[in-house]
Amino acid sequence: MELFEQLENVVAEAKKDAEAFYGKGNKAAGTRLRKAMMDIKNLAGDIRKNVTDIKNK
Secondary structure, eight states: OHHHHHHHHHHHHHHHHHHHHHHHOOHHHHHHHHHHHHHHHHHHHHHHHHHHHHHTO
């Protein structure tokens, strides 16, 4: 559950950067958003692996 909470936090922060990038054209926010998307991808993979491990016990 800890990984899922981390994912929620990253998504919440990414939303702020998405609003700044798309709404205000802030290029630095776009860079942070791209990093957050990679973090989300990695966390999602970790969650998926964790669920599979627990399911197969």
